[in-house]
Structures are given as C-alpha cells and as structure tokens.
Amino acid sequence: DAKTTQPPSMDCAEGRAANLPCNHSTISGNEYVYWYRQIHSQGPQYIIHGLKNNETNEMASLIITEDRKSSTLILPHATLRDTAVYYCIVRRGTYKYIFGTGTRLKVLA
Amino acid sequence: GAVVSQHPSWVICKSGTSVKIECRSLDFQATTMFWYRQFPKQSLMLMATSNEGSKATYEQGVEKDKFLINHASLTLSTLTVTSAHPEDSSFYICSAPGTGGRGGNQPQHFGDGTRLSIL
Numbered sequence: 308d309a310k311t312t313q314p315p316s317m318d319c320a321e322g323r324a325a326n327l328p329c330n331h332s333t334i335s336g337n338e339y340v341y342w343y344r345q346i347h348s349q350g351p352q353y354i355i356h357g358l359k360n361n362e363t364n365e366m367a368s369l370i371i372t373e374d375r376k377s378s379t380l381i382l383p384h385a386t387l388r389d390t391a392v393y394y395c396i397v398r399r400g401t402y403k404y405i406f407g408t409g410t411r412l413k414v415l416a
Numbered sequence: 417g418a419v420v421s422q423h424p425s426w427v428i429c430k431s432g433t434s435v436k437i438e439c440r441s442l443d444f445q446a447t448t449m450f451w452y453r454q455f456p457k458q459s460l461m462l463m464a465t466s467n468e469g470s471k472a473t474y475e476q477g478v479e480k481d482k483f484l485i486n487h488a489s490l491t492l493s494t495l496t497v498t499s500a501h502p503e504d505s506s507f508y509i510c511s512a513p514g515t516g517g518r519g520g521n522q523p524q525h526f527g528d529g530t531r532l533s534i535l
Contacts, residue, residue, distance in 0.1 A: 339521045341523055343526075345460075348507070348529070348531070349528055349529065350420075350422075350509050350511075350526035350527050350528045350529045351460070351509070351511075351526045352526070353523045353524070353525065353526075356521065356523055358521070394459070402448060402450070402513045402522075402524065403450065403462065403465065404450070404462065404511070404524060405462065406452075406459045406460040406461070406462075407459060408459050409459060
C-alpha cells in the first residue's frame with residue numbers, strides 16, 4: 308500500500324475552513340484515497356473518499372490533484388467538535404488499511 | 417448506515433487471565449473483519465485480518481497464539497487475548513468493510529474500541 312505523509316498538527320480558528328493536506332506520491336492507478344478522523348478514545352469515523360475526482364458530502368470536501376499525488380481534506384466551517392486526529396489512507400481492493408501518523412487538528416475558539 | 421459494534425468497551429483484569437473481545441456487524445454481513453491495536457498517542461496498528469470460515473491472517477510480529485481470532489459467522493469476529501500481561505494493555509479496535517460501491521472501494525466501518533487494562 309502507498310505510504311501517506313501528513314503534517315503532525317494544525318490549528319484552525321472556529322468557523323474558518325480547515326484544510327488538511329496529505330501526500331501520497333507513490334499512489335497507483337487503482338488506489339482510492341480515504342479520510343477518517345478519530346476523536347479521543349473512540350474508533351475512527353469515516354469522512355470521505357475518492358479516486359480522482361473531487362468529492363463533497365455533508366461533512367467535508369476532498370480535493371485530489373490531477374496527478375493524484377496529493378489531496379486535501381476541507382472542513383468548510385470548523386467547529387470545536389472537529390478537534391480530532393485526521394488520517395489519510397490510500398488503499399486498493401484488499402480492504403486492508405495501513406494508518407500513518409495522521410494530523411492532530413485543534414480547533415480554537 | 418453500516419454500524420460495527422464492539423463489546424466490551426472497557427475491561428480490567430488480572431495478569432494471566434484471558435480476555436475475549438467481540439466485534440459485530442449490526443446491519444450487514446462481513447466475510448472479512450480487521451483487528452487493530454492502538455497505544456496512547458500512537459496511530460492504529462493492524463494486527464490481523466479475520467476471515468469468515470477460515471484462519472485469520474496475522475501481520476508480521478503479531479503472535480497468533482497470543483491473539484486468537486475466530487470469525488464463526490458473517491456478523492461476528494472475536495479476538496481473545498490469552499494469558500494477558502500488563503504489556504497487552506491497549507486500545508483494541510475492529511473494523512469491517514461496508515457493502516455496495518464499485519470495485520471494492522467500500523469504506524471500512526470501525527467499532528468504538530475496547531480499552532483493555534491488565535493489572
């Protein structure tokens with residue numbers, strides 16, 4: 308599975324957009340990009356995933372670069388409840404996820 | 417939506433005892449489930465892949481005799497930590513791939529985890 312690289316931590320002001328980057332420069336053509344978040348002492352929560360097109364749902368938007376070597380998760384209006392560790396995962400069809408270190412996002416009041 | 421349930425959510429037991437953790441897919445069937453372990457302030461580490469009706473596949477460095485996995489039905493996988501010791505204290509999380517979607521791109525759904533403390 309492709310490795311992902313994320314910044315270890317980020318801060319974001321409440322109400323502002325949080326943009327979380329992920330580098331996956333060794334991604335192959337059939338690998339999807341998944342984003343999850345983990346709030347303290349809970350299991351990871353699915354946010355969004357995509358292959359090559361940008362995706363949007365009620366939680367977030369996912370922007371994937373044209374060469375697919377990086378992506379950005381956008382939380383349009385961050386709230387205090389969005390404080391969590393965010394994981395970017397690249398996976399092909401075996402379902403096996405390999406978690407990187409993630410980004411610890413702190414939303415500030 | 418798809419829900420994965422883990423039980424118990426928290427367990428404390430004495431060193432040397434065995435502890436069983438259950439992972440259930442509540443509204444879908446899962447021929448495959450995954451078990452992870454997470455130490456404080458660290459990421460999730462995949463331990464093994466649980467396969468319904470066959471042996472589990474363990475990741476390198478994970479002792480299969482220590483962490484027994486049974487996947488006897490399409491909705492239940494169990495992880496038994498045998499002869500647990502304090503170093504086995506950790507947060508154990510299971511997951512199962514959702515159904516639907518194309519080309520095997522279904523996201524996984526995670527349980528809420530089991531915090532195991534061995535005294």
